[in-house]
Amino acid sequence: GKYMFTANFRRDGSSNFSQNNRYGNFPSFSAAWRLSQENFMKSISWLDDLKLRSSWGKLGNSNINPYQYQSTVSFSNVWYYLNDTKVTGAIPLTPSNPNVKWESQTSKDLGLDLAVLNKTLSITVDYYDKTTNDMLVQVPIAYSAGYMSTFPTFNAGSINNKGLEFLVTYRNHIGKNFDFSVSGNLSTVKNKVLSLGANNQLFGASGITCTEVGGSVGQFWGYKSNGLYKTQAQLDEDKKIAPNAALGDIRFVDINKDGSIDSKDMTFIGNPIPDFTYGISAEAQYKTKFGTFDFSMVWNGSQGNDIYNNTRYYGEGMYHNYSSFESTLDRYRATDLTFKNPISGIVTFYPKNTDTNMPRAVYGDPNNNMRQSDRYVEDGSYLRLKNLLVGYSLPESLTKKMYIEKARFYVGGKNLLTFTKYKGFDPEVGDQNTGGTNLTRGIDGLTSWDP
Numbered sequence: 001g002k003y004m005f006t007a008n009f010r011r012d013g014s015s016n017f018s019q020n021n022r023y024g025n026f027p028s029f030s031a032a033w034r035l036s037q038e039n040f041m042k043s044i045s046w047l048d049d050l051k052l053r054s055s056w057g058k059l060g061n062s063n064i065n066p067y068q069y070q071s072t073v074s075f076s077n078v079w080y081y082l083n084d085t086k087v088t089g090a091i092p093l094t095p096s097n098p099n100v101k102w103e104s105q106t107s108k109d110l111g112l113d114l115a116v117l118n119k120t121l122s123i124t125v126d127y128y129d130k131t132t133n134d135m136l137v138q139v140p141i142a143y144s145a146g147y148m149s150t151f152p153t154f155n156a157g158s159i160n161n162k163g164l165e166f167l168v169t170y171r172n173h174i175g176k177n178f179d180f181s182v183s184g185n186l187s188t189v190k191n192k193v194l195s196l197g198a199n200n201q202l203f204g205a206s207g208i209t210c211t212e213v214g215g216s217v218g219q220f221w222g223y224k225s226n227g228l229y230k231t232q233a234q235l236d237e238d239k240k241i242a243p244n245a246a247l248g249d250i251r252f253v254d255i256n257k258d259g260s261i262d263s264k265d266m267t268f269i270g271n272p273i274p275d276f277t278y279g280i281s282a283e284a285q286y287k288t289k290f291g292t293f294d295f296s297m298v299w300n301g302s303q304g305n306d307i308y309n310n311t312r313y314y315g316e317g318m319y320h321n322y323s324s325f326e327s328t329l330d331r332y333r334a335t336d337l338t339f340k341n342p343i344s345g346i347v348t349f350y351p352k353n354t355d356t357n358m359p360r361a362v363y364g365d366p367n368n369n370m371r372q373s374d375r376y377v378e379d380g381s382y383l384r385l386k387n388l389l390v391g392y393s394l395p396e397s398l399t400k401k402m403y404i405e406k407a408r409f410y411v412g413g414k415n416l417l418t419f420t421k422y423k424g425f426d427p428e429v430g431d432q433n434t435g436g437t438n439l440t441r442g443i444d445g446l447t448s449w450d451p
Contacts, residue, residue: 001034001037002033002034002037002038003031003032003033003034004030004031004032004033004034005029005030005031005032006029006030006031007027007028007029008027008028008029008057009025009026009027009028010025010026010027010028010059010060011023011024011025011026012024012026012060012062012102014062014102015066016062016064016065016066016067016068016069017062017069017100017101017102018069018070018098018100020098021069021099021100021101021102024060024101024102024104026057026058026059026060026104027057027058028055028056028057028058028059029055029056029057030053030054030055030056030057031053031054031055032051032052032053032054033051033052034049034050034051035050035051035052036048036049036050036051046116046117047114047115047116048115048116048117048118048119049113049114049115049119049122050112050113050114050115051112051113051114052110052111052112053109053110053111053112053113054109054110054111055107055108055109055111056106056107056108056109057106057107058104058105058106058107059104059105059107060102060103060104060105061102061103061104061105061132061136062102062103063136064100064136064153065094065150065153067094068094068096068097068100068152068153069096069097069098069099069100070094070096070098071092071094071095071096072092072093072094073090073091073092073093074090074091074093075088075089075090078090078091091146092146092147093147093150094147094150094152095141095145095147095150095151095152096152097152097153097154099155100136100153100154100155101134101155102134103132103133103134103135103136103155104132104133104134105130105131105132105133106130106131106132106133107128107129107130107131108128108129108130109126109127109128109129110126110127111124111125111126111127112124112125112126119171120170120171120172121168121169121170122168122169122171123166123167123168123169124165124166124167124168125164125165125166125167126164126165127162127163127164128161128162128163128164128165129160129161129162130160130161130162131158131159131160131161131194132158132159132160132161133158134155134158135155135156135157135158135159136153136154136155136156137153137154137155137156137157137202137439138150138151138152138153139151139152139153139154139156139199139202140203140204154197155197156196156197156199156202157193157194157195157196157197157199157202157213158193158194158195159191159192159193159194159217160191160192160194161189161190161191161192162189162190163187163188163189163190164187164188165185165186165187165188166184166185166186166187167183167184167185168183168184168185169181169182169183169184170182170183177286177287177288178284178285178286178287179284179285180282180283180284180285181282181283181284182280182281182282183279183280183281183282184278184279184280184281185278185279186276186277186278187276187277187278188275188276189273189274189276191216191217191273192214192215192216193211193212193213193214193215193216193217194213195213196211196212196213200212200213202439203221203439204218204439204440205439205440205443207221207372208220208221208222208308208310208372208440208443209221209439209440209441209443210268211439215268216271216273217273217439217441218272218273218439218440218441218442219268219270219271219272220268220269220270220271220272220306220308220377220442221266221267221268221269221372222266222267222269222371222372222373222374222376222377223252223253223261223265223266223267223269223371223372223373223374224252224253224255224265224267224269224373224374225250225251225252225253225373225374225375226251226252226253227250227251227357228248228249228250228251228332228356228357228359229242229245229246229247229248229249229250229251230247230248230332230354231247232247234251235247238251240259240260241254241259241260241261242261242367244366244367244368245366245367246360246362246366246367247332247334247354247360248331248332248333248334248354248359248360248362249359249360249362249367249369250359250367250369250373250375252265252371252373253265255267269373269374269377270306270307270308270374270377270442271305271306272305272306272307272308272380272441272442272443273305273441273442274302274303274304274305274380274381275303275304275305276302276303276304277300277301277302277303278300278301278302278303279298279299279300279301280298280299280300281296281297281298281299282295282296282297283295283296284296289395290395291392291393291394291395292392292393292395293390293391293392294389294390294391294392294393294410295389295390295391296387296388296389297385297387297388297389298385298386298387298388299383299384299385299386300383300384300386301381301382301383301384302380302381302382302427303381304381305380305381305442306377306378306379306380306442307377307378307379307380307422307424307427307429307442307443307444308376308377308442308443308444309376309377309378309422309423309424309444309445310376310443310444310445311424311425311444311445312325312375312376312423312424312445313370313372313376313445314445315327315328316328316358317365317369317370318331318359318361318362318365319365319370327358327423328358328361329350330353330356330358331353331356331358331359331360331361332353332354332356332358332359332360333350333351333352333353333354333360334352334354334360335352336349336350336351336352337349337350338350378421378422378423378424379421379422380420380422380427380429380442381420381421381422381427382418382419382420382422382427382428383418383419383420384415384417384418384419384420384427384428385415385416385417385418386414386415387412387413387414388412388413388416389410389411389412390410390411390412391408391409391410391411392408392409392410393406393407393408393409394406394407394408424444424445425444426444429441429442429443429444
């Protein structure tokens with residue numbers, strides 16, 4: 001119990017890979033030293049437990065769609081006519097990559113466990129460093145290649161995640177009947193792309209994200225904006241780079257200063273990876289002769305992450321005359337407007353509005369205000385009451401008479417409170433990519449046809 005060592009070796013196989021790459025070897029080991037049992041530590045009366053930990057290990061990932069190493073075709077709903085006769089046809093379904101192999105994750109960890117004050121207070125601290133090599137990624141290819149719904153899976157490089165994790169728990173009681181505990185945890189992460197194989201950049205989510213060596217995975221990609229055109233002087237200044245702009249249009253930034261706004265001006269506009277995530281939980285139990293009352297709650301949150309609110313593309317694009325968000329009522333208007341509902345006859349007056357960040361509504365969108373830009377990037381930080389539960393258990397003296405071992409009544413709720421500046425439906429936006437990568441993390445409102 002004072003010196004601990006564990007070693008493990010795995011040899012895993014998966015039919016998701018060809019016979020040449022079917023198996024992977026994954027060793028690991030860990031060691032720990034419980035200092036609190038050393039003689040030179042026993043004089044510290046308030047110290048109950050102190051342990052140092054270290055580990056190194058490698059694990060494999062085979063979580064990809066099957067048969068990526070060979071080409072497949074589909075005969076479903078495919079036909080053509082040959083000499084006026086209906087003939088069943090086929091279309092290519094999966095582009096093959098016979099060299100796809102195991103992804104490996106190598107993790108290093110240094111940790112400390114501490115318990116003091118008769119074990120009422122416990123603290124755990126960990127530093128982790130995890131490198132993923134031969135990363136399994138679905139790499140988008142041109143639709144002209146003939147594959148409409150699937151992309152080939154490649155071992156596309158390596159990434160590194162490192163950071164700190166903290167866990168603090170306090171458990172105690174008041175008298176003999178009231179027990180309680182409070183816990184808090186916090187985790188930081190620094191994500192860095194180390195390599196992308198033969199690629200310099202990897203785009204995902206219809207080009208909304210870009211992964212580049214030296215940066216983070218799946219950063220948002222688009223145009224930067226500098227408010228709206230609100231004066232004629234601004235239009236005159238940008239006449240060459242934005243010839244189709246008018247008052248009330250978005251003023252996009254010429255990043256490379258070449259005198260035009262085009263795809264070369266697209267850059268990183270946000271990062272979906274938070275600076276840190278955290279959680280708070282509490283439990284309490286109070287025993288009386290009338291029964292036992294219990295209470296528990298869990299809060300969680302993140303800080304410093306961005307969300308690409310793609311729902312605003314559809315709701316604030318104003319490219320059609322229906323189903324726009326209420327926020328478009330605050331759009332730029334150079335003159336007063338009066339609208340009469342043709343059905344109800346109600347007349348609504350909309351005053352001139354130039355002090356706004358919502359662009360004008362214009363048929364055809366000549367300035368392309370809808371293009372992917374930092375207009376849709378929002379702060380995704382939040383704090384949420386994830387779970388709340390209140391319960392009551394009948395006293396044992398009563399349940400025994402009813403031949404019942406235990407009877408408990410409770411009421412609970414999920415996601416009851418959320419504190420956030422995010423304007424979308426839910427700031428807890430996860431990875432929407434079914435291919436198993438993080439190229440769509442933090443994008444709210446992808447449509448079903450998006451890769």
